[in-house]
Amino acid sequence: MLKVQNLTKLFEKNRAVSGATFDVARGELICLLGPSGCGKSTLLRMIAGLALPDAGRIDIDGKDVTEAQANRRPTAMVFQSHALWNHMTVAQNVAFGLRVQGLPKPEIAEKVAAALTLVGLDGFARRRPAELSGGQAQRVALARCLVVEPKVLLMDEPFSALDAHLRANLREELKALQRRLRLTTIFVTHDQEEAMELADRIVVMHAGRIEQIGRPGDLYLEPQTLTVARFIGQMNEATVTLKAGRADWLGQPVALPAPDGPVTLLCRPEDLQRDRAGIDVRVTRVIDLGPMIRVTVATDEGAALTWVCGREGQPQTGAPLTLRPSRLLAYRDGQRLGTAAPVANRIMAERV
Ligand SMILES: Nc1ncnc2c1ncn2[C@@H]1O[C@H](COP(=O)(O)OP(=O)(O)O)[C@@H](O)[C@H]1O
Ligand SMILES: [Mg+2]
Numbered sequence: 071m072l073k074v075q076n077l078t079k080l081f082e083k084n085r086a087v088s089g090a091t092f093d094v095a096r097g098e099l100i101c102l103l104g105p106s107g108c109g110k111s112t113l114l115r116m117i118a119g120l121a122l123p124d125a126g127r128i129d130i131d132g133k134d135v136t137e138a139q140a141n142r143r144p145t146a147m148v149f150q151s152h153a154l155w156n157h158m159t160v161a162q163n164v165a166f167g168l169r170v171q172g173l174p175k176p177e178i179a180e181k182v183a184a185a186l187t188l189v190g191l192d193g194f195a196r197r198r199p200a201e202l203s204g205g206q207a208q209r210v211a212l213a214r215c216l217v218v219e220p221k222v223l224l225m226d227e228p229f230s231a232l233d234a235h236l237r238a239n240l241r242e243e244l245k246a247l248q249r250r251l252r253l254t255t256i257f258v259t260h261d262q263e264e265a266m267e268l269a270d271r272i273v274v275m276h277a278g279r280i281e282q283i284g285r286p287g288d289l290y291l292e293p294q295t296l297t298v299a300r301f302i303g304q305m306n307e308a309t310v311t312l313k314a315g316r317a318d319w320l321g322q323p324v325a326l327p328a329p330d331g332p333v334t335l336l337c338r339p340e341d342l343q344r345d346r347a348g349i350d351v352r353v354t355r356v357i358d359l360g361p362m363i364r365v366t367v368a369t370d371e372g373a374a375l376t377w378v379c380g381r382e383g384q385p386q387t388g389a390p391l392t393l394r395p396s397r398l399l400a401y402r403d404g405q406r407l408g409t410a411a412p413v414a415n416r417i418m419a420e421r422v
Contacts, residue, residue, distance in 0.1 A: 071096045071258075072117070072222050077126035079112050082280050084286045088278040090126070094222070099245070099253035101265035104275035105301070110258045113275070117256065120144045129314055131221050131273060146215035148225040150231055152207040154199040159405050160186070160210050161195035168220040185213040186248060205236045212244070216251075223248075223255045229264070234386040262302050266290070271380045274298050296334060296401040305336040306375045316413075320369055323413040335410055339364070339378040341397040347392030351375060353385045367391060389409040 072094040079087040087109040094100050102110045115121040117128055119313050121139035128136045141230060143394035146167070161182050168178045186192060191207040199207055208228055215223055220331050229237040234284070246270055248255050258266050265272050266286040274281045276287065276297045300307070310317045312333045317324050319335050326333065351367035363384040365377045375394060384389060398410040 071131055072256075073100075073127075073129040073225055074113075075115065075127045075129075077113065077122060078107075078124050079116060080124050083306050086118070087123075087280045090275075090280050090281065092273055092283055093187035094254055094256060096254055098270045099248050099255040099257060099268055101269035102256060102258045102275060103262060103265040103269075103271045103272050103301075104260065106260055106280075109278040110260075110275055110332045111226055114147070114256060114258050117217050117222070118145050118147050118148075118224050123191075126377070131263065137139055141305075145224055146218055146220035147226065148208070148211045148215055148228045150227040152199070152204075152211040154207060154214075155200050158198075159195065160191070160197050160199070160202070163199070163210055164213045164217050165215065178206075181217050182213075185217040186210075188216060188251075189213045191244070204232050205240055208232070208240065216253075221254060225254050225257045226257065227258055227260070230259070230261070237264070244268070274301065276301070292406075293399065294406045295402045296336075298399065299336050299399060302377055304339050306332060306339065306342070309334045310375065319410075319412075320371075321394065322349055322375055322395060323414055324395075324398055324410040326404070326408060326410040328400070328407050331402065334405060336399045336401070337395045337397065339376045341395060342375065342393045343379045344379075344383075345392055345394040345397055348392045351376070351390060351391050351393060353387050353389045354382060356387055367393065382402070 075091050077090040077200055078085065090113055102113060104110055112121060117121045117140060119135070123136065127134060130144055164182045164185055164248050165178050168181060174203055182195070186195060189212050191206065191209050191213065194206065202210065211228070229240050232240065233398040241264060257268055269286055271283060271285055272289055273283050281292045282298045289298060289302055293302060295325060299305055309332055310319055312326055312328060313330050315325055316328050317333060317335070318328060324335065349369060351369050353365055354368050355366040360376050363381060365379060365385060367375050375393065398412060400407040400410045
């Protein structure tokens with residue numbers, strides 16, 4: 071439905087977006103994910119026609135729209151702040167796009183009512199934006215987009231200003247609606263949990279560039295760059311020297327078939343296991359997260375690690391522990407090098 075090729079936007083000499091290339095299939099929900107300032111909004115605005123690219127091309131449903139004006143594109147956008155017109159009722163706000171199209175009044179009324187039903191706002195037609203909660207206002211903003219039946223729905227951090235509980239509810243509602251209507255959607259967020267929950271695929275951005283595109287689980291398990299690995303979920307990180315396919319991660323021997331040199335080895339907290347042999351540490355902090363316990367520990371040399379465990383068997387602060395990594399991701403020059411295999415114990419490593 072949407073094809074973005076080599077899209078680039080410069081502000082002065084600053085590359086806000088650099089060579090962005092990706093596709094969105096019909097009915098797919100893509101999240102643009104990355105830290106603040108990485109170019110997500112700029113990329114979305116170029117797709118919407120609110121900013122003109124310096125290079126690249128945008129096709130929607132097989133048509134080149136790179137130079138087309140915003141109102142000539144089959145897109146509609148929901149912004150972080152709802153941007154409703156305060157002097158109009160909810161119904162008038164939702165009707166706006168249809169009035170611009172010059173549709174007959176009865177048809178507009180019908181479509182507006184249907185859109186308000188879709189977003190769960192039956193009976194709100196006569197209210198003013200000032201009489202709505204933040205969540206209701208965002209639902210109206212969504213209805214205002216849905217009513218024009220865009221080919222691509224664009225959403226720029228639409229729930230960021232809302233509290234966590236409401237945000238989670240709206241996310242679920244949006245996902246259900248998006249599936250039901252098979253809406254082709256690009257959803258911008260800096261919140262990785264939001265992206266993991268909503269997206270069919272996530273486009274991870276950093277400093278104007280696309281770092282990786284993948285399904286949520288694939289990004290989590292197989293981050294292809296150090297930036298993605300650090301951005302998605304938690305990681306324990308140490309840079310070590312690889313020699314003859316062997317390295318030492320906090321005293322743990324690991325095997326990695328790669329040329330000699332420095333490697334950054336990352337281990338997820340849940341990929342550390344309590345064991346008899348491994349890294350000897352002392353518990354420095356126990357954080358109760360409810361469904362699980364996050365434990366920070368320190369080695370004798372002072373390196374800090376994060377580990378997670380269940381409620382039962384949670385250790386006390388100050389207690390000694392032995393942790394063994396079961397899976398380590400290796401990176402060199404910011405790029406994935408492979409998966410380092412932890413060697414079972416020291417004796418075996420010495421034999422090798
Ligand atoms: N209108 C503008 N003029 C100059 N610089 C801009 C403008 N809009 C965005 N930028 C810059 O482009 C970069 C990307 O911004 P933006 O796309 O808003 O990032 P994000 O949405 O990921 O937070 C930032 O460095 C930002 O300061
Ligand atoms: Mg933004």
